[in-house]
Amino acid sequence: MRSWIILIELAFSIILLTFFFLYTYYSKSNNYNIYTFDPNNLIYLNTSCNNNLYIYEIINLTNSNITICYFGKQVNSTYIQNYEPIFEYLYAGQNYFDPYILIIFK
Amino acid sequence: MKSQYILLATIAIIIILSFITYYNLSPIKNINPNLIGKNFEDQITYIYQNFGYNYISNYTIYFQNYTKYINYNFSFICISSYNLSIQKCTGNNINCCYYFNGYFVVNKSILKYCNENFILYNPPNWICFCYNVSNSDSYYINFFCI
Numbered sequence: 624m625r626s627w628i629i630l631i632e633l634a635f636s637i638i639l640l641t642f643f644f645l646y647t648y649y650s651k652s653n654n655y656n657i658y659t660f661d662p663n664n665l666i667y668l669n670t671s672c673n674n675n676l677y678i679y680e681i682i683n684l685t686n687s688n689i690t691i692c693y694f695g696k697q698v699n700s701t702y703i704q705n706y707e708p709i710f711e712y713l714y715a716g717q718n719y720f721d722p723y724i725l726i727i728f729k
Numbered sequence: 730m731k732s733q734y735i736l737l738a739t740i741a742i743i744i745i746l747s748f749i750t751y752y753n754l755s756p757i758k759n760i761n762p763n764l765i766g767k768n769f770e771d772q773i774t775y776i777y778q779n780f781g782y783n784y785i786s787n788y789t790i791y792f793q794n795y796t797k798y799i800n801y802n803f804s805f806i807c808i809s810s811y812n813l814s815i816q817k818c819t820g821n822n823i824n825c826c827y828y829f830n831g832y833f834v835v836n837k838s839i840l841k842y843c844n845e846n847f848i849l850y851n852p853p854n855w856i857c858f859c860y861n862v863s864n865s866d867s868y869y870i871n872f873f874c875i
Contacts, residue, residue, distance in 0.1 A: 629733060633735060636736055636739065637739055640739070684791050712768055713768055713791065713795050714772065715772045715776045715780070716780065719780065720780045720784040720788075722787075722791045724795065
């Protein structure tokens with residue numbers, strides 16, 4: 624009788640944990656729908672951090688400067704450690720040729 | 730007693746797997762070859778319209794390094810009536826350009842990845858790209874002219 628209870632307990636735990644596993648897996652990949660970002664609307668994000676809607680990082684490829692903007696203020700990389708990149712784009716430049724990578728975090 | 734060990738082991742394995750999945754969803758998995766290809770296409774057009782064709786070769790170098798960095802394979806063949814200062818195609822190499830004056834016969838043997846077949850005349854002036862973006866799961870191939 625005792626062994627039956629343990630077996631049922633085991634089966635129940637496995638089912639429960641599998642659901643938890645599937646939930647974390649799928650909820651995570653569904654939340655980050657990359658198609659919601661239009662690169663043309665994000666070209667105005669620049670290193671002056673004057674946009675307070677996004678958490679983003681700009682990597683300037685000409686001088687390798689990295690700028691991280693956290694809802695409108697410039698911060699260091701420790702601020703974004705718990706955020707995940709959800710959009711990446713290699714822009715050629717805004718007013719002149721100055722390639723940079725834009726990464727948006729959520 | 731034995732089943733309790735199995736239970737503990739299962740819990741441990743599933744917790745470890747959950748953590749691996751949680752931290753492994755890197756940006757690379759959220760970007761697909763299609764989006765990378767569109768990035769290339771849009772920015773080449775943007776450069777041509779706003780900065781001039783001189784900068785195209787520079788951008789392709791940056792783009793190749795970028796795709797390598799995020800673990801994607803990217804290669805292209807271009808056909809241009811301008812001299813873009815990208816290396817000339819000799820038939821075997823990739824990431825190169827065919828430069829022409831007068832007319833140019835476009836076909837699959839030249840483009841390698843794209844199945845296009847037509848003749849380009851200049852003028853008007855042309856810059857065309859056939860590119861291929863791939864990772865271990867999928868790929869994206871497209872041909873465009875500006």
